[in-house]
Amino acid sequence: MTVDLFERAATGFRDLADAIVAALEAADPTVRFRRDDWRRDGLGGHPPGPSGGASLTGFGTTCIVEGGALLERGGVGFSQVGGHLSADAPVAMPGEGDRFRATGVSLVLHPRNPYVPIVHMNYRRIERGGRGWFGGGADLTPCYLNDDDARHFHGVLRAVCEGHADVACHTDLKRACDDYFHLPHRDERRGVGGIFFDHLDSGDGRDLAFVRAAGAAFLESWLPLASQHRDDPYGERERDWQGMRRGRYVEFNLLWDRGTTFGLKTGGRIESILLSMPPEASWRYDRSPEEGSPEAALVDVLRTPRSW
Amino acid sequence: MTVDLFERAATGFRDLADAIVAALEAADPTVRFRRDDWRRDGLGGHPPGPSGGASLTGFGTTCIVEGGALLERGGVGFSQVGGHLSADAPVAMPGEGDRFRATGVSLVLHPRNPYVPIVHMNYRRIERGGRGWFGGGADLTPCYLNDDDARHFHGVLRAVCEGHADVACHTDLKRACDDYFHLPHRDERRGVGGIFFDHLDSGDGRDLAFVRAAGAAFLESWLPLASQHRDDPYGERERDWQGMRRGRYVEFNLLWDRGTTFGLKTGGRIESILLSMPPEASWRYDRSPEEGSPEAALVDVLRTPRSW
Numbered sequence: 001m002t003v004d005l006f007e008r009a010a011t012g013f014r015d016l017a018d019a020i021v022a023a024l025e026a027a028d029p030t031v032r033f034r035r036d037d038w039r040r041d042g043l044g045g046h047p048p049g050p051s052g053g054a055s056l057t058g059f060g061t062t063c064i065v066e067g068g069a070l071l072e073r074g075g076v077g078f079s080q081v082g083g084h085l086s087a088d089a090p091v092a093m094p095g096e097g098d099r100f101r102a103t104g105v106s107l108v109l110h111p112r113n114p115y116v117p118i119v120h121m122n123y124r125r126i127e128r129g130g131r132g133w134f135g136g137g138a139d140l141t142p143c144y145l146n147d148d149d150a151r152h153f154h155g156v157l158r159a160v161c162e163g164h165a166d167v168a169c170h171t172d173l174k175r176a177c178d179d180y181f182h183l184p185h186r187d188e189r190r191g192v193g194g195i196f197f198d199h200l201d202s203g204d205g206r207d208l209a210f211v212r213a214a215g216a217a218f219l220e221s222w223l224p225l226a227s228q229h230r231d232d233p234y235g236e237r238e239r240d241w242q243g244m245r246r247g248r249y250v251e252f253n254l255l256w257d258r259g260t261t262f263g264l265k266t267g268g269r270i271e272s273i274l275l276s277m278p279p280e281a282s283w284r285y286d287r288s289p290e291e292g293s294p295e296a297a298l299v300d301v302l303r304t305p306r307s308w
Numbered sequence: 309m310t311v312d313l314f315e316r317a318a319t320g321f322r323d324l325a326d327a328i329v330a331a332l333e334a335a336d337p338t339v340r341f342r343r344d345d346w347r348r349d350g351l352g353g354h355p356p357g358p359s360g361g362a363s364l365t366g367f368g369t370t371c372i373v374e375g376g377a378l379l380e381r382g383g384v385g386f387s388q389v390g391g392h393l394s395a396d397a398p399v400a401m402p403g404e405g406d407r408f409r410a411t412g413v414s415l416v417l418h419p420r421n422p423y424v425p426i427v428h429m430n431y432r433r434i435e436r437g438g439r440g441w442f443g444g445g446a447d448l449t450p451c452y453l454n455d456d457d458a459r460h461f462h463g464v465l466r467a468v469c470e471g472h473a474d475v476a477c478h479t480d481l482k483r484a485c486d487d488y489f490h491l492p493h494r495d496e497r498r499g500v501g502g503i504f505f506d507h508l509d510s511g512d513g514r515d516l517a518f519v520r521a522a523g524a525a526f527l528e529s530w531l532p533l534a535s536q537h538r539d540d541p542y543g544e545r546e547r548d549w550q551g552m553r554r555g556r557y558v559e560f561n562l563l564w565d566r567g568t569t570f571g572l573k574t575g576g577r578i579e580s581i582l583l584s585m586p587p588e589a590s591w592r593y594d595r596s597p598e599e600g601s602p603e604a605a606l607v608d609v610l611r612t613p614r615s616w
Binding site for chain 2: 066184185243247251254264265267275278280281285286
């Protein structure tokens with residue numbers, strides 16, 4: 001049963017990555033994604049993991065776009081890897097034994113227009129010893145708060161959860177997302193949230209059905225926002241603010257994101273892990289938005305997450 | 309004796325910060341530094357440290373410049389803090405007991421011209437229980453390798469060490485710098501190095517004399533490089549490369565730098581800690597410089613540090 005689920009999950013993730021790339025290319029015909037099929041055998045071509053912890057073999061596909069009219073930088077990745085966990089692996093993982101395997105689809109899109117929100121999605125299956133589970137989620141990171149956008153994004157994800165209520169409680173998954181995408185040093189969430197879960201194991205395939213549905217809903221959750229705002233007028237002020245918000249995105253990913261730090265500290269494929277980085281990010285000293293400004297409205301909701 | 313050294317160190321660090329700011333303002337009359345005198349009482353105005361670990365009180369001065377002709381962004385800071393270390397403090401510190409105090413001067417300068425190297429300097433004294441020690445160093449991070457620049461910078465630091473050879477072995481401090489400013493996930497050093505040391509305690513003030521001399525040599529080590537290259541012609545190619553190198557600077561500081569991560573995870577003053585961030589940084593997918601190019605020459609020396 002476990003083997004079955006892993007293969008089915010991997011096939012679904014690969015197909016989803018392909019479908020998303022095709023849809024994004026249709027939405028932004030100014031550029032094509034570059035497609036890198038990679039294979040990893042032991043440590044060939046990669047620096048050893050600095051903290052040891054895990055050795056990986058496997059394969060994957062990294063699709064990347066840069067300099068598009070809609071997407072200034074974006075990546076969609078599929079991977080299927082296996083390896084040994086050593087005793088000092090920098091991660092707490094259920095199950096027993098030192099062998100594990102993992103497959104997943106992940107995506108981060110950094111739009112050019114500051115009114116189109118950054119979006120992230122990742123779904124994965126991990127197995128260790130006799131245990132297997134799903135994890136992942138999707139979250140939206142606007143530079144400017146737009147209530148309708150946030151409601152639409154959360155609405156799509158809520159509907160998916162309600163269709164799989166036996167394995168996914170939307171309220172819990174939404175709260176887990178606010179808790180996870182949190183920059184404690186800024187007392188801010190990364191964005192307006194979405195859903196997040198880990199260690200989901202229903203033992204009967206209902207978990208896979210939910211994960212598939214959540215992945216399949218991605219385009220519906222985000223593309224309408226992109227279509228609506230991609231031509232919104234903006235100027236230097238909005239672009240500056242976008243740069244600073246992208247700086248916070250970098251801070252979260254490099255300081256707090258478990259996937260990023262685990263990957264980098266165990267010698268994962270750097271270019272694939274750092275697909276999540278924005279094309280440009282900026283830092284300014286002590287730049288708080290003016291009270292009552294659109295920029296301040298965003299920060300308010302990052303400090304106090306809302307129910308959408 | 310220990311109290312004495314602490315006060316003397318603090319006074320020296322504060323004076324050094326002032327002198328450096330004055331010299332940098334003279335070198336770049338297009339802008340003035342903004343000066344923030346801050347004071348910290350318990351947790352007032354700051355988010356609590358997300359990992360607990362330490363509570364700090366104290367004061368300091370943060371001087372920052374942005375948008376200058378020479379310095380696109382730069383900060384010079386002085387601080388003097390004390391606090392309690394809790395059992396789960398994310399740092400291994402010599403000495404005993406839960407009380408410590410620390411004073412230091414630190415500086416990161418991000419020049420506008422890609423031919424002027426980024427520079428970092430930090431000297432500090434820490435005391436815990438009956439023990440006290442000095443730490444710190446200085447290192448140079450060029451976007452383009454220039455042998456004469458690297459030789460000059462290292463030459464100044466070597467001369468300082470040779471004048472204090474009883475407490476500072478230049479060979480060891482240079483190697484420690486290459487080891488510390490290392491991005492294992494990239495298999496690169498951050499730059500061409502400098503000196504780095506920690507837990508320096510000669511017990512008689514010779515350590516302080518060395519640290520003062522090293523700090524006093526900063527302007528001589530870097531300003532001539534700035535004067536020489538600040539008007540070097542450059543174009544889009546050099547600016548792009550500078551953006552990517554600044555991206556690596558961000559990666560080092562947020563992923564690997566103990567000072568940055570300790571500060572952020574214990575609720576330190578964010579804006580002061582993140583003075584080290586560049587004004588802008590960029591990420592591109594899998595962009596290796598062409599063999600034989602000036603960009604490749606830099607990467608070579610980051611992979612295999614040289615003796616200058």
